[in-house]
Amino acid sequence: xxxxxxxxxxxxxxxxxxxxxxxxxxxxxxxxxxxxxxxxxxxxxxxxxxxxxxxxxxxxxxxxxxxxxxxxxxxxxxxxxxxxxxxxxxxxxxxxxxxxxxxxxxxxxxxxxxxxxxxxxxxxxxxxxxxxxxxxxxxxxxxxxxxxxxxxxxxxxxxxxxxxxxxxxxxxxxxxxxxxxxxxxxxxxxxxxxxxxxxxxxxxxxxxxxxxxxxxxxxxxxxxxxxxxxxxxxxxxxxxxxxxxxxxxxxxxx
Amino acid sequence: xxxxxxxxxxxxxxxxxxxxxxxxxxxxxxxxxxxxxxxxxxxxxxxxxxxxxxxxxxxxxxxxxxxxxxxxxxxxxxxxxxxxxxxxxxxxxxxxxxxxxxxxxxxxxxxxxxxxxxxxxxxxxxxxxxxxxxxxxxxxxxxxxxxxxxxxxxxxxxxxxxxxxxxxxxxxxxxxxxxxxxxxxxxxxxxxxxxxxxxxxxxxxxxxxxxxxxxxxxxxxxxxxxxxxxxxxxxxxxxxxxxxxxxxxxxxxxxxxxxxxxxxxxxxxxxxxxxxxxxxxxxxxxxxxxxxxx
Ligand SMILES: Nc1ncnc2c1ncn2[C@@H]1O[C@H](COP(=O)(O)OP(=O)(O)O)[C@@H](O)[C@H]1O
Ligand SMILES: [Mg+2]
Numbered sequence: 001x002x003x004x005x006x007x008x009x010x011x012x013x014x015x016x017x018x019x020x021x022x023x024x025x026x027x028x029x030x031x032x033x034x035x036x037x038x039x040x041x042x043x044x045x046x047x048x049x050x051x052x053x054x055x056x057x058x059x060x061x062x063x064x065x066x067x068x069x070x071x072x073x074x075x076x077x078x079x080x081x082x083x084x085x086x087x088x089x090x091x092x093x094x095x096x097x098x099x100x101x102x103x104x105x106x107x108x109x110x111x112x113x114x115x116x117x118x119x120x121x122x123x124x125x126x127x128x129x130x131x132x133x134x135x136x137x138x139x140x141x142x143x144x145x146x147x148x149x150x151x152x153x154x155x156x157x158x159x160x161x162x163x164x165x166x167x168x169x170x171x172x173x174x175x176x177x178x179x180x181x182x183x184x185x186x187x188x189x190x191x192x193x194x195x196x197x198x199x200x201x202x203x204x205x206x207x208x209x210x211x212x213x214x215x216x217x218x219x220x221x222x223x224x225x226x227x228x229x230x231x232x233x234x235x236x237x238x239x240x241x242x243x244x245x246x247x248x249x250x251x252x253x254x
Numbered sequence: 255x256x257x258x259x260x261x262x263x264x265x266x267x268x269x270x271x272x273x274x275x276x277x278x279x280x281x282x283x284x285x286x287x288x289x290x291x292x293x294x295x296x297x298x299x300x301x302x303x304x305x306x307x308x309x310x311x312x313x314x315x316x317x318x319x320x321x322x323x324x325x326x327x328x329x330x331x332x333x334x335x336x337x338x339x340x341x342x343x344x345x346x347x348x349x350x351x352x353x354x355x356x357x358x359x360x361x362x363x364x365x366x367x368x369x370x371x372x373x374x375x376x377x378x379x380x381x382x383x384x385x386x387x388x389x390x391x392x393x394x395x396x397x398x399x400x401x402x403x404x405x406x407x408x409x410x411x412x413x414x415x416x417x418x419x420x421x422x423x424x425x426x427x428x429x430x431x432x433x434x435x436x437x438x439x440x441x442x443x444x445x446x447x448x449x450x451x452x453x454x455x456x457x458x459x460x461x462x463x464x465x466x467x468x469x470x471x472x473x474x475x476x477x478x479x480x481x482x483x484x485x486x487x488x489x490x491x492x493x494x495x496x497x498x499x500x501x502x503x504x505x506x507x508x509x510x511x512x513x514x515x516x517x518x519x520x521x522x523x524x525x526x527x528x529x530x531x532x533x534x535x536x537x538x539x540x541x542x543x544x545x546x547x548x
Contacts, residue, residue: 063430087436095434101427104420111417112424116436119417163436 010216011038014199015060015091015167019069022059028067029055031223037167037199037216042190044214044231046207046244052223053203054096057171060201061093062086073167088116092165096172096203099156102145106136109144109155113162122162129158132189149176150185157189168193169201174209182206186213207244211235219244259388261511262504267395269503270402271460275476276483276495277409278453282329284490285426285446288337289351292358294477296332296451297458299361300325301468304459305374314376315397318459325455326448332357333447358473365470373467376459398460405453406496412449413492422446426490482526488536497537501525 013036023029030052037043045053058064060071062083070079073089083093101109110129114122130137133154139147144155153173160168170190174182186204191213194200204210211217211231219227219234227234227243234240279293303324304317312320340353381393391399412419425432425439432439461476462468483502487494502522509521529537 061434063434083430083433084436084438087434093434095431098428098431101424101431103427104423108420108423111420112432112435112437115417115421159435 011041013038013072014074015201016072017060017066017069018072020056020059020066020071021068022055022064022066024055024064029223030059032069033220033223033225034069035060035201035218035225037201039166039199040194040197041216042194042200042202042214043216043218044207044210045201045203045218045220046205046210047220047226048244049205051220053220054171055223056220057093057169057201057203058095061091061169087163087165090163090166091169092160092163092167093169094156094160094171094173096175100144100147100152100159102143104144105140106142106144106147106155107140109159110136110162113159116163125162125164129161132161132192133158150178150181153177153185154189161193165198167199167201171203172205173202174204174206183209186210208235256388257511258508260390261507263389263391263395264510265504265507267391267398267464267503268507269500270399271457271464272479272483272503273496273499274402274405274453274460275457275480276487276499277406277492278450278457279480280484280487280490280495281409281422281446281450281453281492283484284492285422286333286337286341286443287347287350288333288341289347289354290329290332290337291351291354291477292332292361293454293480294473294475295358295361295365296325296328296454297461297476298468298470298473299328299365299458300455301458301462301472302365302369302374303455305369305376305462308376314378314459314463317376318401318456321455321459322452323455325453325458326451329451329454330444330447333443338443362470362473369470371469373469374462375467376463378463394463398463401456401460405456409492418442418445479522482523485536486526486529488538491536491538494536494538 016036018034020033021028021031033056035043035045035056045056047053055064059066062081062085065080070077072078073086073091076089078086078089101112104112107126110126111122114125117125135151136154136158139151144152147155157170157173173190174185177185186209190200190202202210202214211234214231217228217231217234218225275293275297279290282288282290282293300321304314304321307317307320308314336353336357337350340350345353378394384391384393384396413423421432421437421442422445424435424437425442429439461472465472479502483498484495485498486501487496487498505525506518506522510518513521
């Protein structure tokens with residue numbers, strides 16, 4: 001398969017990154033990674049700890065700068081644009097850690113998520129987010145750092161939904177969640193958001209759970225794409241585990 | 255007993271002055287991560303702005319507005335052209351503290367040739383004496399307390415109920431996430447410097463009014479009390495600074511009455527040290543800066 005032209009049955013990309021190289025000033029952590037996601041599509045990025053998954057996401061949302069390659073949002077080149085601008089353009093991001101404003105109340109967190117909305121629109125939007133996460137409704141006045149792990153993640157995702165983003169970038173949304181809750185977040189919430197038309201980029205430690213809901217999977221090892229394809233196809237490969245763990249040689253694309 | 259009631263009166267004025275100053279100082283740290291040691295000197299610059307306006311025949315309360323504007327502009331410029339560029343370069347907290355110390359010295363040395371070494375004081379109409387259960391205060395002193403209470407309520411209203419104030423708290427708590435929300439954190443921080451600079455300017459004038467006279471050197475003395483109140487309440491916490499000011503202000507004046515005026519600072523700082531030993535994070539500190547009180 002050819003990296004440049006994904007299979008025709010993938011939707012047209014909304015967000016497309018080509019040849020991304022980035023890091024924290026020293027040796028690049030992510031090297032030459034290309035990734036894209038289209039309307040209604042869940043793209044799962046899996047790979048061992050330290051592979052550079054979070055670094056890739058931070059680059060896509062403008063927190064880190066890519067030293068090469070480019071990032072396209074629709075037809076617009078947004079390479080090097082700051083996070084505020086990407087938020088304005090419909091890219092929503094839920095970080096792996098520090099994903100909420102801890103000293104603010106639940107309501108204030110949602111208000112900040114909707115900072116770019118008109119004052120008059122915020123109340124209605126909070127109600128809509130509460131329809132997605134009914135658990136949040138009764139705890140509006142609670143301080144966000146008093147929430148349980150699951151409630152906290154719902155708030156973090158609810159916060160990003162306030163702007164109704166076209167692109168949703170989620171960094172390990174199920175880390176620290178009980179397994180049952182983790183499966184529910186993935187198969188119910190995340191899948192539902194994609195079915196509603198959002199392009200979703202999902203980083204997950206739970207590779208198999210992620211691949212169950214994903215339309216496309218990218219395996220990132222040592223900052224490079226080791227393998228990508230339809231989850232079903234990847235799971236059928238006998239060498240998948242070895243590749244996932246980074247033990248195998250780089251795959252020659254065929 | 256009379257003595258203590260009178261001391262309480264003095265204490266209330268001290269509390270007002272310290273609170274105005276310390277809230278601005280602590281917000282600069284809480285939101286922009288800047289321990290601005292030039293704060294005391296900016297107070298003095300503003301005190302002199304008001305002094306010249308006052309000497310030109312303008313009422314000291316109107317002069318206070320000029321001082322607030324001067325403080326806002328000076329603090330904004332200080333951040334824009336000195337602090338922010340170094341922060342962007344990744345200068346660490348200690349480096350930034352030293353830069354602010356340098357800014358303080360520069361301000362003092364620009365000011366000295368203009369105003370001289372002598373002490374100055376305002377023309378204040380103290381107004382009629384007001385008595386209440388042994389408490390005796392002049393109308394001007396009551397006005398200082400009223401100004402402080404109004405400013406504290408305004409800060410509370412800003413932080414709790416306005417979009418800008420909540421964005422300030424969000425920026426303090428998690429600046430990157432704030433940007434991911436689309437909050438223009440640069441502009442929010444500019445507003446913080448304008449606002450806290452205005453507080454600093456008002457504080458300079460009320461401190462000058464309260465201490466009978468002031469000079470360029472007064473800035474350092476102000477700064478110590480301000481830091482004490484801010485740290486006592488939990489660095490970066492506006493409500494903490496208010497509580498810190500309340501404790502420091504009352505305790506210094508009561509201990510002046512109970513022991514001897516020379517010891518009032520010693521007692522206050524003993525309390526500060528005790529709090530630091532027993533509760534190093536300060537009285538109100540919670541995880542994350544600028545937590546809402548209650
Ligand atoms: N803020 C940072 N500063 C410097 N290096 C970092 C930082 N964050 C992550 N790294 C390094 O980048 C590499 C990839 O990290 P990360 O992208 O978080 O991996 P993953 O999300 O796949 O676990 C690791 O070696 C990590 O040590
Ligand atoms: Mg990660």
